[in-house]
Amino acid sequence: MTKKSQEIYSKFGANERAIIDKISNKVFKHTVIHLVGFKMKLQWKGWLQYLIFVPILTGIFLVGLIFYFLIDGFVAWIILGIAFILFMKILLDIITIKYKIRFPEFRPIRNDDKDFFDLIRLRTSCRSFQTKKLEKNDFNELMESVQQNLAEPKFSTGKIRFEYISNPIRVWPTVNATEFLVAIAPKEYDRLTIVEVGRILQKIVIDATRMGLATCWIGPGADHRSITSQLGGRFDSEKDNVICVCAIGYKSKYVPLFIKIFSQKMRKRLSLDSLFFNSHKMDTSIDTSQEPYARFLRSYESCQWAPSSYNGQTTRGIVISDNNKITRIDFMAVTSAKYYAAIASGIWCTNWELSCNELKIEGKFVRLPDAEIGLSESQKNNGTPIYDISWVINEKE
Numbered sequence: 048m049t050k051k052s053q054e055i056y057s058k059f060g061a062n063e064r065a066i067i068d069k070i071s072n073k074v075f076k077h078t079v080i081h082l083v084g085f086k087m088k089l090q091w092k093g094w095l096q097y098l099i100f101v102p103i104l105t106g107i108f109l110v111g112l113i114f115y116f117l118i119d120g121f122v123a124w125i126i127l128g129i130a131f132i133l134f135m136k137i138l139l140d141i142i143t144i145k146y147k148i149r150f151p152e153f154r155p156i157r158n159d160d161k162d163f164f165d166l167i168r169l170r171t172s173c174r175s176f177q178t179k180k181l182e183k184n185d186f187n188e189l190m191e192s193v194q195q196n197l198a199e200p201k202f203s204t205g206k207i208r209f210e211y212i213s214n215p216i217r218v219w220p221t222v223n224a225t226e227f228l229v230a231i232a233p234k235e236y237d238r239l240t241i242v243e244v245g246r247i248l249q250k251i252v253i254d255a256t257r258m259g260l261a262t263c264w265i266g267p268g269a270d271h272r273s274i275t276s277q278l279g280g281r282f283d284s285e286k287d288n289v290i291c292v293c294a295i296g297y298k299s300k301y302v303p304l305f306i307k308i309f310s311q312k313m314r315k316r317l318s319l320d321s322l323f324f325n326s327h328k329m330d331t332s333i334d335t336s337q338e339p340y341a342r343f344l345r346s347y348e349s350c351q352w353a354p355s356s357y358n359g360q361t362t363r364g365i366v367i368s369d370n371n372k373i374t375r376i377d378f379m380a381v382t383s384a385k386y387y388a389a390i391a392s393g394i395w396c397t398n399w400e401l402s403c404n405e406l407k408i409e410g411k412f413v414r415l416p417d418a419e420i421g422l423s424e425s426q427k428n429n430g431t432p433i434y435d436i437s438w439v440i441n442e443k444e
Protein backbone atom coordinates (compact mmCIF):
# COMPACT_ATOMS: atom_id res chain seq x y z
CA MET A 48 0.00 0.00 0.00
CA THR A 49 1.30 3.51 -0.78
CA LYS A 50 1.68 6.04 2.05
CA LYS A 51 -1.38 7.97 0.82
CA SER A 52 -3.52 4.78 0.63
CA GLN A 53 -2.38 3.82 4.10
CA GLU A 54 -3.34 7.24 5.45
CA ILE A 55 -6.84 7.01 3.91
CA TYR A 56 -7.24 3.39 5.07
CA SER A 57 -6.34 4.35 8.67
CA LYS A 58 -9.45 6.59 8.81
CA PHE A 59 -11.85 3.78 7.80
CA GLY A 60 -14.22 2.04 10.20
CA ALA A 61 -14.33 -1.73 10.79
CA ASN A 62 -16.87 -2.32 7.97
CA GLU A 63 -14.83 -0.60 5.26
CA ARG A 64 -11.62 -2.27 6.43
CA ALA A 65 -13.25 -5.72 6.34
CA ILE A 66 -14.27 -5.19 2.68
CA ILE A 67 -10.88 -3.86 1.64
CA ASP A 68 -8.90 -6.55 3.48
CA LYS A 69 -10.60 -9.17 1.30
CA ILE A 70 -9.14 -7.67 -1.91
CA SER A 71 -5.88 -9.32 -2.97
CA ASN A 72 -5.13 -7.46 -6.23
CA LYS A 73 -2.92 -4.47 -5.33
CA VAL A 74 -4.11 -2.08 -8.06
CA PHE A 75 -7.77 -2.89 -7.40
CA LYS A 76 -7.26 -2.48 -3.65
CA HIS A 77 -5.57 0.91 -4.16
CA THR A 78 -8.45 2.07 -6.41
CA VAL A 79 -11.14 0.89 -3.95
CA ILE A 80 -9.37 2.62 -1.02
CA HIS A 81 -9.32 5.91 -2.92
CA LEU A 82 -12.96 5.55 -4.04
CA VAL A 83 -14.18 4.71 -0.52
CA GLY A 84 -12.04 7.55 0.85
CA PHE A 85 -13.62 9.97 -1.62
CA LYS A 86 -17.11 8.73 -0.72
CA MET A 87 -16.37 9.24 2.98
CA LYS A 88 -15.03 12.72 2.33
CA LEU A 89 -18.28 13.65 0.54
CA GLN A 90 -20.28 11.96 3.32
CA TRP A 91 -18.64 13.80 6.21
CA LYS A 92 -18.60 17.12 4.37
CA GLY A 93 -22.37 16.77 3.88
CA TRP A 94 -22.33 16.58 0.07
CA LEU A 95 -23.13 12.91 -0.51
CA GLN A 96 -26.84 13.38 0.26
CA TYR A 97 -27.09 15.56 -2.88
CA LEU A 98 -24.38 14.18 -5.17
CA ILE A 99 -25.43 10.53 -4.72
CA PHE A 100 -27.87 11.07 -7.59
CA VAL A 101 -25.25 12.37 -10.03
CA PRO A 102 -24.37 8.90 -11.45
CA ILE A 103 -28.11 8.13 -11.87
CA LEU A 104 -28.68 11.53 -13.47
CA THR A 105 -25.75 10.99 -15.83
CA GLY A 106 -27.11 7.53 -16.72
CA ILE A 107 -30.60 8.87 -17.51
CA PHE A 108 -29.08 11.69 -19.55
CA LEU A 109 -26.94 9.27 -21.60
CA VAL A 110 -29.92 6.97 -22.25
CA GLY A 111 -31.85 10.08 -23.36
CA LEU A 112 -29.06 10.97 -25.80
CA ILE A 113 -28.92 7.41 -27.17
CA PHE A 114 -32.68 7.51 -27.78
CA TYR A 115 -32.41 10.95 -29.37
CA PHE A 116 -29.70 10.02 -31.86
CA LEU A 117 -30.47 6.37 -32.52
CA ILE A 118 -33.99 5.31 -31.59
CA ASP A 119 -36.94 7.64 -31.00
CA GLY A 120 -36.93 11.44 -30.58
CA PHE A 121 -40.26 11.57 -28.69
CA VAL A 122 -39.18 9.00 -26.03
CA ALA A 123 -35.81 10.78 -25.84
CA TRP A 124 -37.52 14.05 -24.84
CA ILE A 125 -39.46 12.26 -22.08
CA ILE A 126 -36.23 10.72 -20.71
CA LEU A 127 -34.35 14.03 -20.96
CA GLY A 128 -37.31 15.72 -19.24
CA ILE A 129 -36.99 13.29 -16.31
CA ALA A 130 -33.24 14.03 -16.15
CA PHE A 131 -34.00 17.77 -16.12
CA ILE A 132 -36.54 17.45 -13.26
CA LEU A 133 -34.05 15.38 -11.22
CA PHE A 134 -31.29 17.92 -11.93
CA MET A 135 -33.55 20.81 -10.80
CA LYS A 136 -34.52 18.95 -7.60
CA ILE A 137 -30.83 18.33 -6.74
CA LEU A 138 -30.03 21.98 -7.45
CA LEU A 139 -32.96 23.20 -5.36
CA ASP A 140 -31.95 20.91 -2.48
CA ILE A 141 -28.40 22.26 -2.57
CA ILE A 142 -29.61 25.88 -2.57
CA THR A 143 -32.28 25.51 0.13
CA ILE A 144 -30.69 22.87 2.37
CA LYS A 145 -26.92 22.84 1.88
CA TYR A 146 -26.64 26.63 1.47
CA LYS A 147 -29.78 27.31 3.58
CA ILE A 148 -31.16 29.98 1.24
CA ARG A 149 -34.83 29.56 2.07
CA PHE A 150 -37.89 31.03 3.76
CA PRO A 151 -37.86 31.07 7.57
CA GLU A 152 -39.79 28.22 9.20
CA PHE A 153 -42.14 28.22 12.19
CA ARG A 154 -41.67 26.27 15.39
CA PRO A 155 -43.71 23.06 15.06
CA ILE A 156 -46.72 22.75 17.39
CA ARG A 157 -46.45 20.94 20.72
CA ASN A 158 -48.13 17.57 21.29
CA ASP A 159 -49.26 17.99 24.90
CA ASP A 160 -52.78 16.80 24.04
CA LYS A 161 -51.52 13.46 22.70
CA ASP A 162 -51.35 10.26 24.73
CA PHE A 163 -48.32 7.97 24.88
CA PHE A 164 -49.51 5.75 22.01
CA ASP A 165 -49.96 8.79 19.75
CA LEU A 166 -46.46 10.02 20.68
CA ILE A 167 -44.97 6.64 19.77
CA ARG A 168 -46.43 6.95 16.27
CA LEU A 169 -45.59 10.65 15.97
CA ARG A 170 -41.92 10.01 16.74
CA THR A 171 -40.04 9.37 13.56
CA SER A 172 -36.37 9.93 12.83
CA CYS A 173 -35.92 13.51 11.65
CA ARG A 174 -33.03 13.81 9.21
CA SER A 175 -33.45 17.45 8.15
CA PHE A 176 -33.54 20.19 10.76
CA GLN A 177 -34.47 23.88 10.72
CA THR A 178 -31.56 26.28 11.06
CA LYS A 179 -33.15 27.78 14.20
CA LYS A 180 -31.56 26.83 17.54
CA LEU A 181 -33.73 25.50 20.39
CA GLU A 182 -35.59 28.32 22.14
CA LYS A 183 -34.49 28.89 25.72
CA ASN A 184 -37.63 27.44 27.31
CA ASP A 185 -37.44 24.36 25.07
CA PHE A 186 -33.79 23.87 25.99
CA ASN A 187 -34.58 24.21 29.71
CA GLU A 188 -37.51 21.77 29.50
CA LEU A 189 -35.34 19.28 27.62
CA MET A 190 -32.59 19.49 30.24
CA GLU A 191 -35.21 18.97 32.97
CA SER A 192 -36.31 15.79 31.18
CA VAL A 193 -32.67 14.64 31.04
CA GLN A 194 -32.19 15.24 34.77
CA GLN A 195 -35.51 13.65 35.75
CA ASN A 196 -35.00 10.54 33.65
CA LEU A 197 -31.42 10.10 34.86
CA ALA A 198 -32.62 10.37 38.47
CA GLU A 199 -35.16 7.50 38.10
CA PRO A 200 -34.32 4.09 39.62
CA LYS A 201 -32.09 2.02 37.33
CA PHE A 202 -31.56 -1.68 36.75
CA SER A 203 -27.85 -1.26 35.89
CA THR A 204 -24.93 -0.03 37.97
CA GLY A 205 -22.81 1.78 35.35
CA LYS A 206 -22.80 5.57 35.55
CA ILE A 207 -24.56 7.01 32.51
CA ARG A 208 -24.54 10.67 31.56
CA PHE A 209 -25.67 12.88 28.70
CA GLU A 210 -23.54 15.74 27.42
CA TYR A 211 -25.06 18.46 25.29
CA ILE A 212 -23.33 19.77 22.16
CA SER A 213 -24.58 22.90 20.44
CA ASN A 214 -22.44 22.74 17.32
CA PRO A 215 -22.52 20.71 14.11
CA ILE A 216 -20.84 17.30 14.30
CA ARG A 217 -20.18 14.95 11.40
CA VAL A 218 -23.26 12.75 11.05
CA TRP A 219 -24.81 10.71 8.24
CA PRO A 220 -27.21 11.27 6.52
CA THR A 221 -28.90 13.86 8.79
CA VAL A 222 -28.56 17.45 7.62
CA ASN A 223 -28.44 20.79 9.47
CA ALA A 224 -28.45 19.23 12.95
CA THR A 225 -26.58 21.49 15.36
CA GLU A 226 -27.80 20.25 18.76
CA PHE A 227 -27.07 16.85 20.18
CA LEU A 228 -27.33 14.82 23.35
CA VAL A 229 -24.35 12.52 23.61
CA ALA A 230 -24.91 9.32 25.63
CA ILE A 231 -21.80 8.39 27.57
CA ALA A 232 -21.24 5.20 29.59
CA PRO A 233 -18.16 3.90 31.41
CA LYS A 234 -15.43 2.58 29.10
CA GLU A 235 -15.62 -0.91 30.58
CA TYR A 236 -18.36 -2.78 28.71
CA ASP A 237 -21.44 -3.78 30.69
CA ARG A 238 -24.40 -4.90 28.58
CA LEU A 239 -27.08 -3.93 31.08
CA THR A 240 -25.68 -0.37 31.23
CA ILE A 241 -26.00 -0.12 27.44
CA VAL A 242 -29.60 -1.43 27.65
CA GLU A 243 -30.20 1.30 30.24
CA VAL A 244 -28.76 3.98 27.92
CA GLY A 245 -31.42 2.97 25.38
CA ARG A 246 -34.13 2.98 28.04
CA ILE A 247 -33.31 6.45 29.42
CA LEU A 248 -32.64 8.12 26.09
CA GLN A 249 -35.93 6.82 24.70
CA LYS A 250 -37.77 8.44 27.63
CA ILE A 251 -36.07 11.75 26.78
CA VAL A 252 -36.96 11.28 23.10
CA ILE A 253 -40.64 10.75 24.01
CA ASP A 254 -40.60 13.88 26.19
CA ALA A 255 -39.03 15.78 23.28
CA THR A 256 -41.75 14.47 20.94
CA ARG A 257 -44.39 15.73 23.40
CA MET A 258 -42.71 19.15 23.28
CA GLY A 259 -42.96 19.12 19.46
CA LEU A 260 -39.23 18.66 19.00
CA ALA A 261 -37.74 16.43 16.33
CA THR A 262 -35.12 13.81 17.16
CA CYS A 263 -32.83 11.38 15.42
CA TRP A 264 -30.86 8.65 17.14
CA ILE A 265 -27.46 8.42 15.49
CA GLY A 266 -25.04 5.58 16.15
CA PRO A 267 -23.05 4.19 13.21
CA GLY A 268 -23.71 7.40 11.26
CA ALA A 269 -21.78 9.61 13.70
CA ASP A 270 -18.07 10.33 13.42
CA HIS A 271 -16.78 9.73 16.95
CA ARG A 272 -13.69 11.89 16.43
CA SER A 273 -15.87 14.90 15.70
CA ILE A 274 -18.00 14.17 18.81
CA THR A 275 -15.04 13.87 21.17
CA SER A 276 -13.37 16.96 19.75
CA GLN A 277 -16.60 18.94 20.42
CA LEU A 278 -16.78 17.52 23.94
CA GLY A 279 -13.21 18.59 24.70
CA GLY A 280 -12.55 18.37 28.44
CA ARG A 281 -15.99 16.82 29.06
CA PHE A 282 -14.75 13.52 27.61
CA ASP A 283 -12.09 11.37 29.25
CA SER A 284 -10.85 8.75 26.78
CA GLU A 285 -9.47 6.67 29.68
CA LYS A 286 -12.86 6.31 31.39
CA ASP A 287 -15.64 7.24 28.94
CA ASN A 288 -17.29 5.56 25.98
CA VAL A 289 -19.59 7.45 23.60
CA ILE A 290 -22.49 5.07 22.98
CA CYS A 291 -24.58 7.11 20.53
CA VAL A 292 -25.92 10.61 19.99
CA CYS A 293 -29.39 12.01 19.52
CA ALA A 294 -29.86 15.03 17.27
CA ILE A 295 -32.58 17.34 18.61
CA GLY A 296 -34.16 20.41 17.06
CA TYR A 297 -37.07 21.59 14.97
CA LYS A 298 -38.11 19.52 11.97
CA SER A 299 -37.63 21.26 8.62
CA LYS A 300 -39.96 20.90 5.66
CA TYR A 301 -36.95 21.17 3.35
CA VAL A 302 -35.82 17.57 2.98
CA PRO A 303 -33.21 16.37 0.45
CA LEU A 304 -34.60 13.83 -2.04
CA PHE A 305 -32.14 11.17 -0.86
CA ILE A 306 -33.21 11.57 2.77
CA LYS A 307 -36.90 11.37 1.79
CA ILE A 308 -36.31 8.02 0.07
CA PHE A 309 -33.93 6.76 2.79
CA SER A 310 -36.35 7.62 5.63
CA GLN A 311 -39.30 5.95 3.87
CA LYS A 312 -37.30 2.76 3.33
CA MET A 313 -36.14 2.76 6.94
CA ARG A 314 -39.64 3.14 8.37
CA LYS A 315 -41.02 -0.34 7.53
CA ARG A 316 -41.63 -2.65 10.48
CA LEU A 317 -41.79 -6.40 11.00
CA SER A 318 -45.24 -7.79 11.82
CA LEU A 319 -46.14 -8.63 15.42
CA ASP A 320 -45.96 -12.36 14.49
CA SER A 321 -42.24 -11.96 13.87
CA LEU A 322 -41.61 -10.08 17.10
CA PHE A 323 -43.52 -11.82 19.91
CA PHE A 324 -43.33 -15.51 20.75
CA ASN A 325 -44.67 -17.78 23.46
CA SER A 326 -41.35 -19.53 24.17
CA HIS A 327 -37.62 -18.95 23.86
CA LYS A 328 -37.52 -21.40 20.94
CA MET A 329 -39.19 -18.58 18.98
CA ASP A 330 -41.02 -21.01 16.73
CA THR A 331 -44.60 -20.08 17.70
CA SER A 332 -45.86 -16.51 17.61
CA ILE A 333 -48.43 -15.40 20.13
CA ASP A 334 -51.98 -14.78 18.95
CA THR A 335 -52.35 -11.10 19.76
CA SER A 336 -56.09 -11.23 19.07
CA GLN A 337 -56.76 -13.84 21.80
CA GLU A 338 -56.52 -13.65 25.58
CA PRO A 339 -54.37 -13.70 27.58
CA TYR A 340 -52.21 -11.95 24.94
CA ALA A 341 -54.76 -9.48 23.53
CA ARG A 342 -54.73 -7.35 26.65
CA PHE A 343 -51.21 -6.15 25.78
CA LEU A 344 -51.89 -5.44 22.11
CA ARG A 345 -51.03 -1.75 22.38
CA SER A 346 -47.79 -2.59 24.22
CA TYR A 347 -46.71 -4.96 21.42
CA GLU A 348 -47.48 -2.22 18.89
CA SER A 349 -45.49 0.31 20.93
CA CYS A 350 -42.45 -1.97 20.77
CA GLN A 351 -43.04 -2.65 17.08
CA TRP A 352 -42.67 1.09 16.36
CA ALA A 353 -39.53 1.49 18.47
CA PRO A 354 -36.52 2.88 16.60
CA SER A 355 -33.44 0.70 16.06
CA SER A 356 -30.09 1.24 14.40
CA TYR A 357 -30.64 1.26 10.63
CA ASN A 358 -34.03 -0.27 11.41
CA GLY A 359 -32.41 -3.60 12.32
CA GLN A 360 -35.40 -4.46 14.64
CA THR A 361 -33.22 -6.78 16.67
CA THR A 362 -35.42 -7.22 19.76
CA ARG A 363 -37.95 -9.99 20.39
CA GLY A 364 -40.41 -10.41 23.24
CA ILE A 365 -41.03 -13.80 24.83
CA VAL A 366 -44.41 -13.64 26.51
CA ILE A 367 -44.49 -16.10 29.38
CA SER A 368 -47.88 -17.19 30.67
CA ASP A 369 -49.06 -19.42 33.48
CA ASN A 370 -52.63 -20.66 33.86
CA ASN A 371 -53.75 -18.48 30.98
CA LYS A 372 -52.31 -15.39 32.68
CA ILE A 373 -49.27 -13.47 31.48
CA THR A 374 -46.60 -13.37 34.15
CA ARG A 375 -43.62 -11.78 32.43
CA ILE A 376 -42.02 -10.69 29.15
CA ASP A 377 -38.38 -11.50 28.40
CA PHE A 378 -36.64 -9.08 26.08
CA MET A 379 -34.13 -10.85 23.83
CA ALA A 380 -31.71 -9.61 21.17
CA VAL A 381 -31.44 -11.71 18.02
CA THR A 382 -28.09 -10.37 16.84
CA SER A 383 -24.82 -10.34 18.72
CA ALA A 384 -24.17 -6.60 18.16
CA LYS A 385 -22.76 -5.52 21.53
CA TYR A 386 -24.04 -1.96 21.47
CA TYR A 387 -26.86 -1.34 19.03
CA ALA A 388 -28.85 -4.49 19.85
CA ALA A 389 -28.55 -3.72 23.58
CA ILE A 390 -29.73 -0.13 22.99
CA ALA A 391 -32.68 -1.47 20.97
CA SER A 392 -33.68 -3.71 23.91
CA GLY A 393 -33.53 -0.66 26.18
CA ILE A 394 -35.79 1.29 23.84
CA TRP A 395 -38.30 -1.57 23.94
CA CYS A 396 -38.13 -1.48 27.76
CA THR A 397 -39.30 2.14 27.76
CA ASN A 398 -42.02 1.60 25.20
CA TRP A 399 -43.25 -1.46 27.08
CA GLU A 400 -43.10 0.22 30.51
CA LEU A 401 -44.85 3.43 29.41
CA SER A 402 -47.54 1.55 27.51
CA CYS A 403 -48.21 -0.58 30.61
CA ASN A 404 -48.48 2.64 32.64
CA GLU A 405 -51.15 3.85 30.20
CA LEU A 406 -52.94 0.49 30.45
CA LYS A 407 -52.67 0.65 34.26
CA ILE A 408 -50.81 -2.66 34.41
CA GLU A 409 -48.13 -2.75 37.10
CA GLY A 410 -44.79 -4.45 36.73
CA LYS A 411 -41.06 -4.05 37.17
CA PHE A 412 -37.82 -4.85 35.38
CA VAL A 413 -35.89 -7.82 36.71
CA ARG A 414 -32.68 -9.34 35.37
CA LEU A 415 -33.25 -13.06 35.91
CA PRO A 416 -30.32 -15.49 36.18
CA ASP A 417 -29.49 -16.91 32.71
CA ALA A 418 -30.31 -20.41 34.00
CA GLU A 419 -33.99 -19.38 34.32
CA ILE A 420 -34.15 -18.47 30.64
CA GLY A 421 -35.01 -21.52 28.60
CA LEU A 422 -32.47 -21.33 25.78
CA SER A 423 -31.70 -24.52 23.87
CA GLU A 424 -28.13 -25.89 23.56
CA SER A 425 -27.96 -24.83 19.91
CA GLN A 426 -29.10 -21.28 20.79
CA LYS A 427 -26.41 -21.15 23.49
CA ASN A 428 -23.77 -22.39 21.04
CA ASN A 429 -24.91 -19.87 18.42
CA GLY A 430 -24.56 -17.01 20.88
CA THR A 431 -28.04 -15.71 19.96
CA PRO A 432 -30.64 -14.87 21.08
CA ILE A 433 -29.16 -12.89 23.95
CA TYR A 434 -31.32 -12.44 27.02
CA ASP A 435 -31.34 -8.80 28.18
CA ILE A 436 -34.03 -8.25 30.81
CA SER A 437 -37.58 -9.18 31.87
CA TRP A 438 -40.66 -7.19 32.74
CA VAL A 439 -42.37 -9.05 35.55
CA ILE A 440 -46.06 -8.34 35.96
CA ASN A 441 -46.95 -7.35 39.45
CA GLU A 442 -50.67 -8.05 39.73
CA LYS A 443 -52.60 -9.63 42.55
CA GLU A 444 -55.76 -11.61 41.82
Ligand SMILES: Cc1cc2nc3c(=O)[nH]c(=O)nc-3n(C[C@H](O)[C@H](O)[C@H](O)COP(=O)(O)O)c2cc1C
Nearest residue numbers: 171172220264265266267268313354355356357358
Ligand atom coordinates in the same frame (compact mmCIF):
# COMPACT_ATOMS: atom_id res chain seq x y z
C1 LIG B 1 -29.22 3.11 18.35
C2 LIG B 1 -29.69 3.73 17.07
C3 LIG B 1 -28.77 4.19 16.14
C4 LIG B 1 -29.20 4.79 14.96
N1 LIG B 1 -28.28 5.27 14.09
C5 LIG B 1 -28.68 5.95 13.00
C6 LIG B 1 -27.72 6.56 12.14
O1 LIG B 1 -26.53 6.45 12.36
N2 LIG B 1 -28.18 7.29 11.09
C7 LIG B 1 -29.53 7.42 10.84
O2 LIG B 1 -29.89 8.10 9.89
N3 LIG B 1 -30.46 6.83 11.62
C8 LIG B 1 -30.06 6.11 12.70
N4 LIG B 1 -30.99 5.56 13.53
C9 LIG B 1 -32.42 5.71 13.24
C10 LIG B 1 -32.99 4.44 12.59
O3 LIG B 1 -32.53 4.33 11.28
C11 LIG B 1 -34.50 4.53 12.66
O4 LIG B 1 -34.90 4.51 13.99
C12 LIG B 1 -35.19 3.38 11.94
O5 LIG B 1 -34.88 3.41 10.59
C13 LIG B 1 -36.72 3.44 12.10
O6 LIG B 1 -37.23 4.62 11.56
P1 LIG B 1 -38.01 5.68 12.46
O7 LIG B 1 -37.09 6.08 13.58
O8 LIG B 1 -38.32 6.82 11.54
O9 LIG B 1 -39.24 5.01 12.99
C14 LIG B 1 -30.59 4.92 14.70
C15 LIG B 1 -31.52 4.43 15.64
C16 LIG B 1 -31.08 3.85 16.80
C17 LIG B 1 -32.08 3.37 17.80
